[in-house]
Amino acid sequence: MAETLKVVVTGAAGQIAYSLLFSVAKGDVFGKDQNCCKSCPLFLLDIVATDDPMVAFKDADAAFMVGAMPRREGMERKDLLKANVKIFKAQGQAMDQVSKKNVKVIVVGNPANTNACILSKYAPSIPKANFTCMTRLDQNRAQAQIAAKLGVGNDQVSNVIIWGNHSSTQFPDVAHASVTIQGKTVPVPEAVKDDSYLKNEFIKTVQQRGAAVIKARKLSSAMSAAKAACDHMRDWFCGTGDKWVSMGVISDGSYGIREGLMYSYPVRIQDKTWSIVQGLTINEFAREKMDATAAELSEELDAAMAECEA
Template sequence: MSYRKNHSPVTITVTGAGGQIGYATLFRVAAGEMLGPDTPVRLRLLEIPQGVKAAEGAAMELDDCAFDLLESVDVFDDPHQAFEGANIGMLIGSRPRTAGMERGDLLEANGAIFSTQGQAINAHAADDIKVVVVGNPANTNALICASHAPDIPAERFTALTRLDHHRALAQLALATGARVSDIEGLAIWGNHSATQYPDVFNATIAGRPAIEVLGENGKNASWIESTFIPKVAQRGAEIIDVRGGSSVASAAHGAISHIKSWVSGTNGQTTSMAVVSDGSYGVEKGLICSFPVVCENGHYEIKHSYDISEFSRKFIERSVNELKSERDAVASLGLLGNAR
């Protein structure tokens, strides 16, 4: 899927559009940062009834910006209307975990949301729909959504680990004094959760193995395990502690970057996306798991050239086991639709 100006506008449905991440996303999309300066867009904003006023306010501001590329903006509280003709779905809204809520309660609440959205996407979205789920638990919410859209290829449903990828790039650059642009091959494996595994063992810095450069900076495998991995995995919690609120602008940037790479390609460079497993690296087929990928011509491909050490394997397996546990939990709640 590629887009050009003067073609039909690209229809983008954004859920949770009245929330902070949605708000931080909308204006950049309307300005052309996601699909480029030659692609007109139509925005369809989906909110729960209580959030419609906030989404309507955002729509008013979008009008006031007079974006050249923004053909229309509409607000809905009905998913079946919101996903009509959607080419891209950015599923940002989800039920957050609140005090006293058990893990099963959270999965059940989000299961209901993403089941309905999957059904709406299946019934009304365009044939070329691409979906990124941002709302947590993102991987499992994407799995639920895909299971309720049996007529759409499962690989069209992805979850966001690009934010984690960016966090890992930044921490590796800080640790080595390198530029982020000098780093290639870094990958996030597994779940978008505290079990995720940021892998530097296949990464290079200015063409040299990242492990060598880290060693020259006094950083060994012990530092990777005790400092780097938890720093990346717990970055969201750290930001909440410091900022007093969750990541907003960086999450929006991750979602925009995810779609931009998927649509426009990565020029042979590696990024991280949570995508449906094809069995690569021993990850059970059908799980939505983060892998190193490259994107080209509107498609992504899992890179199959990574060497997985015993060190890496234990972390990947831990995160994949968490994905299986979440999958089994939502299945036991009857939240998965047609088997893939």
């Protein structure tokens, strides 16, 4: 039996955590032989239910940051940022003091990219590479759209990329993706044979999928978000093999993106360490989309940092 991991889940009473906790408990994330101690309510294993961040984050190995202030009707962006700066500042300060320095953190609560930057800012003793945000939900949605279009299973589509923000400006990119059809693996654009669809309807559907879910069920996505968070953390701990996945990570300037933004890139993971996939060809269409979502993230980050100094 592997050494017990301490896994923190914030917002543990919410809908996403309701689905996420069960997957963590039954071994879908860290493995069937991995004991976990979770700072959240659940009916099995070692449980610590607390609202004290100094208790919750003590010696944490992994953290699912699900809890955040949601945007409500009539709320300005600055109000949302101000509320979340307060939340993630306190949690970051606690992590800085009591968490393990190799803790792996995924921010799910929106605006996830910017919240992750704030968390990292207030936990300076923890490497910036240990803070990520979830765009795996968008990748999963994009894979599902391509799979449905081609009449194959989702697992037959690989290397779809989500660039940028976990928002309606994100850029789902299949220019480098592949699909296996009847035993033959081919590039997705070659299989779809519809450039107009890939540049228009496909992108819009993925970008607006969250809004469509809210319209249909009057609530945001929960089970699919929980699965994506688990997918993200599982790959971080277990690796990606010869494929890549999309994660929001701190930009180092790769692909011309402003350094310091929490930007979604394609990454490979080995030995619990992610690295941005380099050398991909970026055409003019992709460049425009990538820069547009980066501009939105820059605006968000600058506004959030202003709140930090207020």
